[in-house]
Amino acid sequence: MPAVRMKSLKIVAGALVAAALVVAPLVTAGATADGPTAPPTAAVADGVPQLVKWVPKSNGAAYWEDLYSAHMVKCYKVDGPNSSGHGSVSTDGKTVTLNRFDQSWPGDHWELLVIKAGDLWNSVIVHPAAGVAYDSPVNNGGQQAQVSHWIVCKGQTPEDQPRAVTPTLTWTLPSCEGEGELFQTAGVTWLSAPGANGSTIWMATPAPGNVFPQGVPTQWTVPDLSKLTENCGSDEPEQQPRPQTSESSRTTVDCTSATATVRTTTTTAEFVWDETAETWQPGEPSSSEVETDRPLTQAELGTCPLVPGEIQSVCVGDVPYLGYAVSLPEGLVVDSSTPVTITFVNPDGEDYVVANQPLSGKLLWPGASDGNPKMWPGWDLVDGEYVQTDGNFAWTRAGVTVEFEVNPTYATEVEYPQATVLCANPPVGSGDEPAGTPTSTDAEALAVTGGGVSPIIVAAGGTALLAGVAVVAIAAYRRRHARAE
Incomplete structure (x- = not known):
């Protein structure tokens, strides 16, 4: 054919x-x-x-x-x-x-x-x-x-159609003899922008007459090749790792001097080259210690105890009171003129707590009343007559622990006035005198000596202190946190 x-x-x-x-x-x-x-x-x-x-x-x-x-x-x-x-x-x-x-x-x-x-x-x-x-x-x-x-x-894309080009970018690491190289596909327009840590971001777009297949990558991040030099036969890497360091500190609080001592220990381990493993290994650690002093912070001052003045039971007329004076740790600042909370600690039941008190003053004894009818702890008024009872804060009569708290705390034991003192008990019996009323000679002596009454007690309205003061056992004040670590 x-x-x-x-x-x-x-x-x-x-x-x-x-x-x-x-x-x-x-x-x-x-x-x-x-x-x-x-x-x-x-x-x-x-x-x-x-x-x-x-x-x-x-x-x-x-x-x-x-x-x-x-x-x-x-x-x-x-x-x-x-x-x-x-x-x-x-x-x-x-x-x-x-x-x-x-x-x-x-x-x-x-x-x-x-x-x-x-x-x-x-x-x-x-x-x-x-x-x-x-x-x-x-x-x-x-x-x-x-x-x-x-x-x-x-x-092969016909000449009258866009030519399909796949963009590729590769690079080599610089060697001891030369620099690193980039290999970029021809028929592509390459644009660059600086990246992080010295890197370069390369972006590819088709050159005129070309197209990219769908889904191909068009952006690459190339690291700083000058920092990636291949090992040129050295027995050690070019850069030694940074030493490993750690710190620990210990703080000692001294309330007496209102200072804190800070001891800071720094431990450092240098890296050494291990010939056998051909790698850097942490060496033996070494330690150093630095000690510094600084003033106590408000939070630290809050852990220090209150500073006590005289604290004792007193009588104003025939009414028993707690007289007290405490001071804040030096440097501690409070935002109230009545920051003290006073607690009579009940060893067998609920405590007696009075808040919002000044740093010094007098407080009506629990169970006592200075109004009409007057009352005393451990006594009750039944059908117009005073009778003894286990209630009405009778537990405060045998010596009671009293705590004073702002944030710092102070505690001491206070004795209730003895039975011979005018304010200890109510008037009972057929007469008008209270049981255990002192003789006129005793009363005169109390009036003269004040019975050991603390100068912190001020008789309101010019009222004289008519009764003596009980024996007071003021224990050495304890510290809640005398020294905080």
Whole structure:
């Protein structure tokens, strides 16, 4: 047959095939055996797998080259679940992943990927993307089958279409003899911007007439290559690690001098080169100590005890009181003129607590009353007569611990006035004098000496102190936190 006629027939045949590709229905995962026998055309969405009915001749790479000759493709077949320089099959044998397209290869992009599995279908992907795991087709049982072979084709973008370019950027570390190098894909416009820690951010955009495939990276961060020099044969790395350091401190509070002593211990371990392990190792640690003094903080002053003055029971007329004076630790500042809380500690029950008191003054004894009728602790008024009782704070008569608290605390034991003192008990019996009333001589003596009454007690309204003062056992004041560490 003449050559001209053969060429005409080939053109006609190609047109028929192209027409068949346009009108042939594409097959999905649920397609039947009546699906198309030709691959999808470039009109199909890029990177979308399509099931195409298997025919024996579709097993050859030339079959696909003929169908895609318009893009000047070169196809390669890989038998079985094997890998090649173009891509690889997963360990379970059910997916194929292409490598990044090398611009030194024929063509300029991946044109086609054909995955054969089972005995019914080819899975055909037009313009597959590198790095994507494409599934094999299903077998006649509807299960994903093992890859029996796969075919990959390279394409050349026609001159009237944008050329597909995959941007890549790699670099080498500087050696002892030279500097590091960057390798950037041609046909790409590269822009740079400074990054963190001396690095450089490179951004890629297509040069005129070129396009990037979908999903390819377009930005890279390149470290400062001048700081990544390869080891030039030295027995030690270029930079010794910084020493390991740790600090600990201990604070001692002295309330007497209102100072705090801080002892700071610093431990340092230098790194030394280990010839055997060929690495830096922490050396023996060494310690140093520094001691400094500073004034106490308000919080620290709050741990110091109150400073006591005279604290004792007193009588004003026939009424018992607690007279007291305490001072704040030197330097402590409070925001109230009545910061003191006074507590009579009940060893067997509920305490008696009075808040918002000044730093010095007198406080009516628990169970006592200076009004009408007057009352005394351990006594009750029944049918107009005073009778003794275990109630009405009788527990305060045998010596009681009294605590004074602002934030600092002070505690001491205070004795109730003795029975011979005028204010100890109420008047009882047939007479008008209270039981245990002192003689006139005793009264005169009390009036003269004051019975040891503290000068902190001031008789209100000019009232004289008529009764004596009980024996007071003022214990050495205790400190809640005499020395805080």
